[in-house]
Amino acid sequence: MNKREVHASVKDERLVIKRRNQMIKGAVSLFKEKGFHRTTTREIAKASGFSIGTLYEYIRTKEDVLYLVCDSIYDQVRDRLQKDLDQTEGTLESLKLGIANYFKVMDEMQDEVLVMYQEAKSLSKDALPYVLKKEFEMVSMFEDVIRRCVENGELALTDKQVEFIAHSIVVQGQMWGFRRWALQKVYSLDEYIELQTELLFNGIRGG
Amino acid sequence: MNKREVHASVKDERLVIKRRNQMIKGAVSLFKEKGFHRTTTREIAKASGFSIGTLYEYIRTKEDVLYLVCDSIYDQVRDRLQKDLDQTEGTLESLKLGIANYFKVMDEMQDEVLVMYQEAKSLSKDALPYVLKKEFEMVSMFEDVIRRCVENGELALTDKQVEFIAHSIVVQGQMWGFRRWALQKVYSLDEYIELQTELLFNGIRGG
Amino acid sequence: MNKREVHASVKDERLVIKRRNQMIKGAVSLFKEKGFHRTTTREIAKASGFSIGTLYEYIRTKEDVLYLVCDSIYDQVRDRLQKDLDQTEGTLESLKLGIANYFKVMDEMQDEVLVMYQEAKSLSKDALPYVLKKEFEMVSMFEDVIRRCVENGELALTDKQVEFIAHSIVVQGQMWGFRRWALQKVYSLDEYIELQTELLFNGIRGG
Amino acid sequence: MNKREVHASVKDERLVIKRRNQMIKGAVSLFKEKGFHRTTTREIAKASGFSIGTLYEYIRTKEDVLYLVCDSIYDQVRDRLQKDLDQTEGTLESLKLGIANYFKVMDEMQDEVLVMYQEAKSLSKDALPYVLKKEFEMVSMFEDVIRRCVENGELALTDKQVEFIAHSIVVQGQMWGFRRWALQKVYSLDEYIELQTELLFNGIRGG
DNA sequence: TATGAATGAGGATTCATTCAT
DNA sequence: CATGAATGAATCCTCATTCAT
Numbered sequence: 001m002n003k004r005e006v007h008a009s010v011k012d013e014r015l016v017i018k019r020r021n022q023m024i025k026g027a028v029s030l031f032k033e034k035g036f037h038r039t040t041t042r043e044i045a046k047a048s049g050f051s052i053g054t055l056y057e058y059i060r061t062k063e064d065v066l067y068l069v070c071d072s073i074y075d076q077v078r079d080r081l082q083k084d085l086d087q088t089e090g091t092l093e094s095l096k097l098g099i100a101n102y103f104k105v106m107d108e109m110q111d112e113v114l115v116m117y118q119e120a121k122s123l124s125k126d127a128l129p130y131v132l133k134k135e136f137e138m139v140s141m142f143e144d145v146i147r148r149c150v151e152n153g154e155l156a157l158t159d160k161q162v163e164f165i166a167h168s169i170v171v172q173g174q175m176w177g178f179r180r181w182a183l184q185k186v187y188s189l190d191e192y193i194e195l196q197t198e199l200l201f202n203g204i205r206g207g
Numbered sequence: 208m209n210k211r212e213v214h215a216s217v218k219d220e221r222l223v224i225k226r227r228n229q230m231i232k233g234a235v236s237l238f239k240e241k242g243f244h245r246t247t248t249r250e251i252a253k254a255s256g257f258s259i260g261t262l263y264e265y266i267r268t269k270e271d272v273l274y275l276v277c278d279s280i281y282d283q284v285r286d287r288l289q290k291d292l293d294q295t296e297g298t299l300e301s302l303k304l305g306i307a308n309y310f311k312v313m314d315e316m317q318d319e320v321l322v323m324y325q326e327a328k329s330l331s332k333d334a335l336p337y338v339l340k341k342e343f344e345m346v347s348m349f350e351d352v353i354r355r356c357v358e359n360g361e362l363a364l365t366d367k368q369v370e371f372i373a374h375s376i377v378v379q380g381q382m383w384g385f386r387r388w389a390l391q392k393v394y395s396l397d398e399y400i401e402l403q404t405e406l407l408f409n410g411i412r413g414g
Numbered sequence: 415m416n417k418r419e420v421h422a423s424v425k426d427e428r429l430v431i432k433r434r435n436q437m438i439k440g441a442v443s444l445f446k447e448k449g450f451h452r453t454t455t456r457e458i459a460k461a462s463g464f465s466i467g468t469l470y471e472y473i474r475t476k477e478d479v480l481y482l483v484c485d486s487i488y489d490q491v492r493d494r495l496q497k498d499l500d501q502t503e504g505t506l507e508s509l510k511l512g513i514a515n516y517f518k519v520m521d522e523m524q525d526e527v528l529v530m531y532q533e534a535k536s537l538s539k540d541a542l543p544y545v546l547k548k549e550f551e552m553v554s555m556f557e558d559v560i561r562r563c564v565e566n567g568e569l570a571l572t573d574k575q576v577e578f579i580a581h582s583i584v585v586q587g588q589m590w591g592f593r594r595w596a597l598q599k600v601y602s603l604d605e606y607i608e609l610q611t612e613l614l615f616n617g618i619r620g621g
Numbered sequence: 622m623n624k625r626e627v628h629a630s631v632k633d634e635r636l637v638i639k640r641r642n643q644m645i646k647g648a649v650s651l652f653k654e655k656g657f658h659r660t661t662t663r664e665i666a667k668a669s670g671f672s673i674g675t676l677y678e679y680i681r682t683k684e685d686v687l688y689l690v691c692d693s694i695y696d697q698v699r700d701r702l703q704k705d706l707d708q709t710e711g712t713l714e715s716l717k718l719g720i721a722n723y724f725k726v727m728d729e730m731q732d733e734v735l736v737m738y739q740e741a742k743s744l745s746k747d748a749l750p751y752v753l754k755k756e757f758e759m760v761s762m763f764e765d766v767i768r769r770c771v772e773n774g775e776l777a778l779t780d781k782q783v784e785f786i787a788h789s790i791v792v793q794g795q796m797w798g799f800r801r802w803a804l805q806k807v808y809s810l811d812e813y814i815e816l817q818t819e820l821l822f823n824g825i826r827g828g
Numbered sequence: 829t830a831t832g833a834a835t836g837a838g839g840a841t842t843c844a845t846t847c848a849t
Numbered sequence: 850c851a852t853g854a855a856t857g858a859a860t861c862c863t864c865a866t867t868c869a870t
């Protein structure tokens with residue numbers, strides 16, 4: 001169940017990928033602006049640079065576009081994280097760096113991430129699991145890093161705590177984008193990272 | 208700008224309130240099930256117990272329903288919190304209790320809160336500020352409590368830290384509902400509160 | 415299974431009947447001209463004297479229109495026949511009159527009958543049986559008349575022969591409309607009736 | 622006006638014939654299943670074993686396919702009849718055999734014949750006459766046989782009666798396929814032929 | 829006030845046909 | 850000759866909103 005196939009009438013695999021990338025790019029910017037429901041398929045086609053007929057050569061339903069968009073965003077986020085988190089050696093310092101890096105990714109991709117989280121609920125019962133799975137994967141990446149710290153004796157945490165903290169980190173990263181109207185007026189990204197790290201490591205009472 | 212007026216053709220104030228409450232109740236359960244966009248005005252009228260014609264005696268557009276729903280949910284959440292947070296005396300213990308109470312409210316109202324956050328983006332540029340303002344208010348309520356702790360010397364925090372922590376608390380409460388598919392399978396509410404409090408107060412490294 | 419219900423959003427039964435009659439009238443003349451598939455729902459609405467939205471208050475799908483049309487034509491044909499065939503007393507003379515009358519009905523309604531037989535195949539698996547049933551009924555009406563002649567000793571026929579002859583009569587009546595391009599150029603209706611009766615009663619070799 | 626030319630871009634006559642035969646075969650089975658309108662040109666191409674582009678090298682419009690199909694079916698029916706009817710010597714016995722043979726052909730080709738009669742109406746004003754002409758030819762073949770019987774003194778019929786009877790025979794043959802849902806459940810083909818012959822020759826009152 | 833029939837702009841999707849390779 | 854990607858007009862159907870009763 002790693003990927004949900006989206007049917008294309010066109011056979012040339014290379015072309016399918018190319019056109020879908022055009023599509024995703026066009027769709028993201030439209031979804032960003034007006035949301036999935038308020039965006040018409042014609043607008044998507046136009047923003048993608050081809051006709052409505054051509055659009056439907058590469059998907060079966062409008063919802064397919066949303067799925068492709070979500071799928072693609074997750075893949076981008078994950079790729080950017082993986083490179084980083086894989087190298088951590090299980091020290092608190094590298095955990096901190098991992099978190100900071102994640103927050104930076106979430107800053108750069110905040111539009112995409114916002115789109116994904118706000119529209120994912122419009123996916124059919126059929127497609128949703130594939131997207132949730134990706135969210136789980138992201139949490140897992142942090143779990144792994146934290147667990148390595150535990151194994152190294154740098155932290156003393158139960159499994160449940162590890163999972164919980166991983167969720168917390170992921171959510172706090174998303175929060176930067178979701179609450180930009182509040183946070184980004186008050187804090188710079190670096191400040192936000194600093195505050196988050198401080199709170200996460202030392203709690204309210206400070207170190 | 209405390210409330211945005213939603214026009215009603217009907218003059219009898221008492222009736223307007225009664226009908227709108229019917230409306231909100233019906234709409235919330237529909238939005239919960241299928242989202243704002245997939246819900247039709249006819250369905251809302253039916254779920255509210257009156258005809259489509261009558262529905263439009265109490266609102267001007269479909270979006271008005273969404274605004275009323277969001278507005279109402281916020282009011283409920285705030286009412287339930289205020290009672291509690293107002294009494295805190297500025298001790299860490301009472302802060303903890305306030306947080307626990309907030310999490311419980313978010314648990315009980317998770318469906319409504321979910322609806323509100325997922326659909327609020329569909330509000331027009333016109334209505335959005337009124338809703339965001341309420342979100343600010345909620346954050347402020349926690350800020351006040353924390354600030355009282357600072358004033359009492361129980362905590363040493365800058366203003367920016369106070370605001371940041373208030374945001375964090377609010378978000379972590381919402382997280383319980385948003386990520387229920389992950390969290391509520393693993394933790395009980397009490398466990399979740401325990402973990403959150405522990406992390407918030409002492410950080411990753413424990414007390 | 416006497417009637418297949420076609421859903422209407424409008425509740426006023428009287429109005430539903432009135433609007434559907436407008437609809438059937440408009441649709442028949444369009445189907446006559448260009449067939450079911452080449453007729454658009456907008457054209458049907460226009461020909462019926464109301465808007466496309468209103469059309470869909472009285473049906474669910476385009477196919478419903480076809481079903482209503484077929485259903486209505488059958489009902490008209492049957493009503494006109496029944497009056498007549500019911501009174502026959504089981505003499506050859508009254509059988510002849512019944513046949514002549516049937517041919518006259520088929521002449522007057524040839525457009526409708528043509529439409530029905532040419533488009534009925536476009537009905538869904540769901541609706542088809544209801545229409546076939548009516549065709550059976552028509553055959554049965556003739557079977558009854560013939561059987562009465564047999565009972566009276568005017569004819570000596572097995573059951574199978576009776577059924578077969580009834581089918582033959584029905585088909586020859588339809589033939590007048592179906593092959594109008596050939597027959598109606600050569601024969602008047604009365605001539606046609608005369609020839610058919612003669613052939614049916616006495617065969618090729620004449621009396 | 623013996624044949625209506627259907628334009629092909631391809632010059633090689635042999636190839637044109639070969640490809641069109643593939644096309645007709647594929648199209649008949651599709652039309653049988655879902656009718657002309659519900660069949661897409663892509664499906665026809667696929668069923669024919671070549672691409673949509675190639676299909677359009679051999680026809681100009683979708684309707685051309687229908688014309689070719691109808692034309693081909695008529696040719697087949699006529700070929701099979703002609704062999705037979707040409708040899709009749711103008712006796713009642715050979716007329717009977719001719720009729721029986723025609724009914725057998727109509728039995729074997731009932732699918733094709735059904736398709737042709739149900740879809741022919743979709744032919745344009747342009748193509749229809751060519752198809753009707755073939756129908757006339759078929760009637761003529763029977764007229765000829767009957768006329769020979771008259772010339773031989775085996776039957777006493779006017780010209781109008783001859784034409785009328787020829788039509789009747791043709792229609793009764795088609796009836797076997799059209800009303801298969803009723804007739805073929807009750808009669809075997811041989812029984813049906815027997816009943817038809819008896820009725821045609823002796824009429825209702827028997828010999 | 830309450831009702832529900834009427835409206836028609838708007839949206840998703842299909843499919844015959846073309847044309848560059 | 851063969852292919853199949855591209856096109857966009859055409860079509861079915863929905864649904865927010867209005868208004869006469």
